[in-house]
Amino acid sequence: MSALGPSAQARPTAALLRRLLIDVERIRRVEERIAELYAEQEMRCPVHLCIGQEAASAGVSAALEVHDTAVSGHRAHGHYLAKGGDLNAMIAEIYGKATGCASGRGGSMHLIDLKCGFLGSTPIVGGTVPVGVGAAYAMRLRGERSISVVYLGDAAVEEGVFHESLNFAALKQLPVLFVCENNLYSVYTRLDDRQPARPLHRLAAAHGIPALVEDGNDAVAVYERAAELVDKVRGGAGPAFLELPTYRWREHCGPNYDQELGYRPDAEYADWKKLCPVERLRERCLREGVVDAAELKALQERLEAEIDEAFRRAKQAAYPEPGPSPVYAGNDPDE
């Protein structure tokens, strides 16, 4: 990660493109495998797949360093994986196994991997927005050079806590990057049924936070824009906000397509599918010679093997022993 540098501003290097390609291919394949096996009913928790939205996770994470932190919401698989979260632990968590990243106490909606700075994801809309701001507050008070990334969706800006958090982040000029994936729908409800006709990112601008929009289905563009903002945030310029318009392909929650329900226009859906973030990056990498067809195939096979192994381990792993939950943390040893 450090070889790429968080501030690679000019033409993206082959190494960067390759990294982005691996991330979007990997996230897509993990999500598709979950969808494929969900009917077995062994993954007995809600899953919110990010198929169609992989570019945001890959692009933003490529601009971060390992000590930077991230928090997220219900649709967090991509954010977790791209930040470096352990795949085996995530799949085991979805299977409710003791080897899961939350020891089977969280499920798909509660991912955590502190080794890579993934502080946690939770499904109350907007619930981790202040948590990410608080991490940035601690970084500031402790004099760290890390930054905090808050992933949120378009509905989170409707929550009061979003505005409370942005107000504080701007007031204290905290090192936090808000990344808002605007996929136009909250479950079945369109954005224009929930918010007035004004650019979403300008809510952040109204809080005095620099706010930009970037193509959320172009991993390279996301990376470049995120890197520019991360540089500023890390340099002490205060918080920044990046809106990434994108589109969820499958149902809000679950493994299926649900276009037959009719809540999203067919033409809109078709237009967005043409902007597949994986396909676009694949084509670019082939076109620019980052990979050739054989290398791409080998890469895909390697990812499939890694995913096979993660699911094999998860299925074989033991369930946690039933018993009291670790409700309280133990006291410090010095007490």
Next chain:
Amino acid sequence: MSERTLTFAQAILEATDQCLAADPSVILIGEGVPDPKGIFGTTSGLRDKYGPSRVSDMPVSENGLTGILVGAALRGLRPILTHQRVDFSILSFDQLFNNASKWHAMFGGRASVPLTVRMIIGQGWGQGAQHAQNLHAVFSHVPGLKVVMPATPADAKGLLISAVRDPNPVVFIEHRWLHGVSGPVPEGGAAVPLGQARVARQGKDVTLVASSWMTLQAQRVAGWLETMGVQAEVVDLRTLSPLDAETVLGSVRKTGRVLVMDLGWRHCGYAAEVLARIAETLHGQLRAAPARLTLPDEPAPSSPALARAYYPSARRMLGEALAAAQHPHARDESSWPEPVRAELARLEALPADVPDLSFKGPF
């Protein structure tokens, strides 16, 4: 020496000061923290001593700040958040209940939230429905929160030190009327452990279970009971969650009679939980029906005339305690000793909406 006397408010200030001095990761934030009045004197001077980055005011965003301090706690700080009234914390229930209380359990113990949230119960002087709520039962209902309600200055200091050092979120509730009460407070940084009740007075005939301001009322009632031949044991819970059931049950096992004197509402209230623990464990050993004294199930009124009727009077406390103790004169006030009746009459001639005559309002 350890017999030095401080007010409850001074004890909180001293505990906070010592926590800030001992650990650079401790921060203090809340509406009014650096104000000239310093949250009833509990935060006075701390901003000057520790600087504005560690001792600060906050935007009027209770939920947002609670979540922000959850995040700060996850990243290595030990924040103390203050609310000038319990009632404002209701705005933060999302972050307190969904995040702070559950973070440790729902992530399989991989992280915890060392956050202390101070809140103050208002009573009297017309505080009314949204400035005088007693919500300790609500907080105690949520697994993962610890709930502390000290009664004495020494416990206020020692329990606050423990709360700040604790790796879990702790709701630290202060009754406004306690802030001016004085008592001996040790000078050092000795912590009083969370989760341990205190037998404030020993007795064999009836157990009075109380916490916070109600502990002082129970001790006064116990003094009157003694003149009527009843030896009351007063158990000051100090920590409501986790509840030190051992101490409560140990006392009731001995006395066989109990009155739970609680500051809160009756329905699904904290007293109900204490009585349930007693009933399910000591059913066959009770010598009288276990009883509770609570607020009526209605919001606090503002008018002093209405508030006098809303809060249990000293006369009623004594009557309920006598009844719980199966005293033959429980319902016959004319048989109560003359000094007790005189004292009750004296109290009833005083305003009921202030803790004492030195209290001039407005808060």
